Amino acid sequence: MKEMTLLQPHNVGASSGEDFSSSVMSIEIGPAHPAMHGIVRFTTHLDGELIVGMEPEIGYLHRGFEKESENSKWIQVIPYTDRLNYVSPLLNNIGYSMAVEKLYGIEAPVRAEFTRVIMGEISRITDHLTCLGAVAMEIGAFTFFLWFIKAREYLWELVEEMTGARLTTNWTRFGGNHSDLPDGFLDDLSDRLTKLKDVMIECDKLLTRNKIFIDRVKDVGAISKEDALSFGFTGPLLRACGIPYDIRRADSYSVYDELDFEIPVGSTGDCYDRFLVRMEEIRQSISLIEQAADKMPEGPFMTDERMIHYPDKKDVYGNIEGLIDHFKLVMEGHQPPAGEIYMPIEGGNGEIGFYLVSDGSGDPVRVRMRPPCFNFVAAMPTMTVGHYVADIVPIFGSVNMIGGELDR
Amino acid sequence: MSEENSTLETSHPLEACELTTLLKQEFPDAISGFHSYRGDETVIIERTALESVCRFLRDDSRCSFEIMMDLTAVDRLEMDMTPRFELVYHFKSLTHARRLRLKVGLAEDDCKIASIHHLWKAVDWYERECFDMFGIIFEEHPNLRRILMYDEFEGHPLRKDFPIDKQQPLMELKEVEERYVYGRHE
Numbered sequence: 001m002k003e004m005t006l007l008q009p010h011n012v013g014a015s016s017g018e019d020f021s022s023s024v025m026s027i028e029i030g031p032a033h034p035a036m037h038g039i040v041r042f043t044t045h046l047d048g049e050l051i052v053g054m055e056p057e058i059g060y061l062h063r064g065f066e067k068e069s070e071n072s073k074w075i076q077v078i079p080y081t082d083r084l085n086y087v088s089p090l091l092n093n094i095g096y097s098m099a100v101e102k103l104y105g106i107e108a109p110v111r112a113e114f115t116r117v118i119m120g121e122i123s124r125i126t127d128h129l130t131c132l133g134a135v136a137m138e139i140g141a142f143t144f145f146l147w148f149i150k151a152r153e154y155l156w157e158l159v160e161e162m163t164g165a166r167l168t169t170n171w172t173r174f175g176g177n178h179s180d181l182p183d184g185f186l187d188d189l190s191d192r193l194t195k196l197k198d199v200m201i202e203c204d205k206l207l208t209r210n211k212i213f214i215d216r217v218k219d220v221g222a223i224s225k226e227d228a229l230s231f232g233f234t235g236p237l238l239r240a241c242g243i244p245y246d247i248r249r250a251d252s253y254s255v256y257d258e259l260d261f262e263i264p265v266g267s268t269g270d271c272y273d274r275f276l277v278r279m280e281e282i283r284q285s286i287s288l289i290e291q292a293a294d295k296m297p298e299g300p301f302m303t304d305e306r307m308i309h310y311p312d313k314k315d316v317y318g319n320i321e322g323l324i325d326h327f328k329l330v331m332e333g334h335q336p337p338a339g340e341i342y343m344p345i346e347g348g349n350g351e352i353g354f355y356l357v358s359d360g361s362g363d364p365v366r367v368r369m370r371p372p373c374f375n376f377v378a379a380m381p382t383m384t385v386g387h388y389v390a391d392i393v394p395i396f397g398s399v400n401m402i403g404g405e406l407d408r
Numbered sequence: 409m410s411e412e413n414s415t416l417e418t419s420h421p422l423e424a425c426e427l428t429t430l431l432k433q434e435f436p437d438a439i440s441g442f443h444s445y446r447g448d449e450t451v452i453i454e455r456t457a458l459e460s461v462c463r464f465l466r467d468d469s470r471c472s473f474e475i476m477m478d479l480t481a482v483d484r485l486e487m488d489m490t491p492r493f494e495l496v497y498h499f500k501s502l503t504h505a506r507r508l509r510l511k512v513g514l515a516e517d518d519c520k521i522a523s524i525h526h527l528w529k530a531v532d533w534y535e536r537e538c539f540d541m542f543g544i545i546f547e548e549h550p551n552l553r554r555i556l557m558y559d560e561f562e563g564h565p566l567r568k569d570f571p572i573d574k575q576q577p578l579m580e581l582k583e584v585e586e587r588y589v590y591g592r593h594e
Contacts, residue, residue: 059556064572066541067565071572102446229474229502232530245502339445342478342498342509353478355496359487370478370498378533407556 024052027389031060035138035393038403040377042392049388054381058374061403069367073333074100074358077367079170084369085405087130088123088348089169090159092369097172098253099343099354103336104174104308111299112176113255117292118189119162119171120254121285125196126152126159127348127400128236128278128285135275135397136207139216144207151199154192161185174334175309176302186293193286200282208279217271221383221395228269231382232375235350237399240277241269247346254345259291274398308334333362340366349373349400371405427508430470435461450509455521458512462524465499465508473499473508476528479535481514481542485568491515493544514544523549541566 030041039060045053065084069077081092094116101107108116133148156166161182163169171178207213223233228241238245244263248256264280266273303309310329315322338360344353350372357366376399383395428442431451438457443450453461465473478498485492491513499508514521523546525531535546536555543564546552554561560579563570 059554059558062556064565067570067572070566105446227529230476230529232475232477232528234475243502250502250505251507340450340482340496341446341448342507344477351477353498355478355480355498357482365484365487366480366482368478368480374533374537375530378530382529 023047029392031057036396037134037401038406040401040403040406042380044384044389044392046389049390051384051387051389051392054384056377056380058377059407061407063404063408065369065408066367070364072364073362074336074364075174075334077364078172079168081369082168082170083404084371084408085127085348085352085402086167087402088127089167090119090123090163090171091127091345091347092352093169093172094120094254095343095345095347095352096354096369097174098345099341099356100174100334100336102341102343103339103356103358104305105337106175106303106305106308108176109300109303110255110297111180112301112303114292114296115177115181115301116172117255117259118289119159121289121292122155122158124346124348125282125285126155128282129155131348131397131400132275132278135217135271135394136213138393138397139213141207141210141213144203147199147203147206151196154195158185158189158192161188173302173309175305176300180301181296186296189289189293193289197286200279200286204279208276214272217275217394217398219268220271220387220391221398222268222270223379223383224269227379227382231379233350233379234372234375235347236274236277236281237269237350237376239264240266240273242267247344247351251344253343255292256288258295259288261288271394271398335360335362344370347372349376349402349405369405369408371408373399373401373406377401377406427471427506431461431464434464448509449507450511452511452513455512455514458510459522459524459527461510462497462527465510466527471501472503473501475500475502476530476534477507479531479538481538481544481566483542483566483568493519493542495521495538495544519543520545520547522547525549540564543567 025046027044027046028041029044030036031039041057043055043057044051065080069080078093078096081096082089084092129148129152133145137145159169160166162179162185163171223241225241225243228238228243234245242265244265246263247253249263261284264277264284266277307325307329311322311325316326336358338358340355340357342353342355344351351370352372353370355366355368355370356364359365380396380399384392387395427449428451432439435457438454438461439451440454441452465471476497477500480496482494482496483492484494493514493516495512495514497510499510512521521544523535525535533555535549536552538544539546539552540554540557541564553559557565562576563574
């Protein structure tokens with residue numbers, strides 16, 4: 001019934017007794033295993049230590065995101081998106097809000113977009129820091145992990161300053177953001193970025209040319225360009241294969257076309273390339289944040305479009321239009337025009353795509369989120385077969401599976 | 409679906425038109441409609457033509473959609489539209505920097521469609537998820553099992569007639585066979 005890739009087991013040709021080398025043993029890894037990033041189960045078929053087959057099983061963290069969303073109002077979905085990729089929740093917020101804005105046919109004010117770039121890139125850095133730190137820790141470089149988590153803490157304090165929460169941010173709204181930059185935020189930002197750069201230099205010295213580390217990740221888990229495309233890879237994993245596909249450039253959204261950045265690519269698509277691509281993306285993101293902070297324009301951070309923006313309290317209590325708008329927005333919800341859109345943005349892991357269908361009433365007909373790491377986990381058999389059990393740890397670490405996003 | 413123009417209209421209208429014209433030329437009987445909304449090109453095709461259209465989209469150098477980006481379905485029960493289900497395929501071409509949405513209608517009493525798992529490797533799991541959530545049968549799929557839900561789950565949760573608070577029956581505890589005998593098998 002199950003399709004699995006089976007290599008011919010090595011037959012060492014034991015001349016006497018039982019031929020241990022020719023029998024395949026099945027071992028379960030997970031669902032809850034210390035070396036697994038989330039809750040996921042791999043049924044591995046082993047010949048000695050060599051992996052000859054693997055079947056991933058997912059769904060352990062399924063919370064019915066799509067069903068819940070379709071039974072909510074459009075605005076009520078934003079807190080659910082925090083819980084998708086919980087290492088970079090702001091990117092999900094931004095992706096969903098931009099999707100609804102596309103459905104409306106509006107755009108957020110420029111200041112809101114620049115703020116979104118800053119917060120989105122901060123989230124991308126926290127995503128990469130978590131991924132790289134965890135990979136390093138799992139293959140023995142504990143210092144690297146502690147330093148990266150320390151650096152992540154600097155950034156999460158910024159996120160907390162902006163949104164009031166570290167993970168459950170619930171920050172964007174349709175046509176803008178919940179809050180503008182707090183006082184002194186840009187100073188804090190440049191202070192934290194300086195600290196982050198120091199950490200990056202230290203960690204780069206510590207690990208990038210470290211022989212022990214390179215031996216564990218080089219030529220491990222490589223995937224060809226063709227396979228990566230066929231499996232629908234996006235994000236750092238696709239770029240590690242040498243394909244410079246970055247949605248910030250390819251389908252330039254928000255204000256990324258006004259900012260300079262480079263797209264790092266690898267060549268072989270192995271775990272070491274993924275590590276290098278993510279390290280370079282952190283540096284590019286730092287540069288993007290600095291540029292966005294320099295160019296930050298004055299202006300509103302929220303659209304004043306009627307029936308999208310909640311009216312100001314002085315209008316709600318001061319005039320009848322404000323009161324009616326407020327009442328209708330609260331009771332009936334936002335009512336984007338009937339239609340369907342697909343809005344991709346570059347998430348920490350790859351393409352986060354929201355496919356939304358509206359029938360013009362306040363209730364979403366369909367809220368679909370394309371999870372980037374779904375494809376990566378689907379490709380785990382291709383990436384691991386032919387390697388050893390110990391290689392599952394760096395391969396799966398570099399895939400950066402986030403349970404909340406994978407299982408929704 | 410309305411065909412209104414907007415500020416987000418595609419930046420390559422000419423190319424996009426070329427694509428629909430090309431598909432109409434190649435498959436005159438298969439295309440039952442197309443529209444562009446907020447810059448998203450959508451082509452609606454007949455169910456029987458899915459495999460050949462997809463193969464054309466992947467292999468023809470004028471299309472070369474290398475990435476099968478997403479596959480999902482929409483249950484239009486509450487919109488009172490027929491057919492009830494609509495399968496939605498999203499493609500991305502890196503060569504031509506272009507996206508395309510392909511839609512296929514599926515009636516409730518005949519929820520079957522040919523699997524295209526052999527064209528893109530990503531499709532395997534997408535089709536499993538679609539089966540799991542909507543109960544759409546992908547014929548000749550090699551491993552059409554549930555993926556997010558467990559095997560004993562009753563119903564297909566993203567159908568609109570599946571109540572959000574529906575209770576599932578308790579499962580009996582599974583017997584553990586061959587305890588203490590770890591699986592060394594032939």
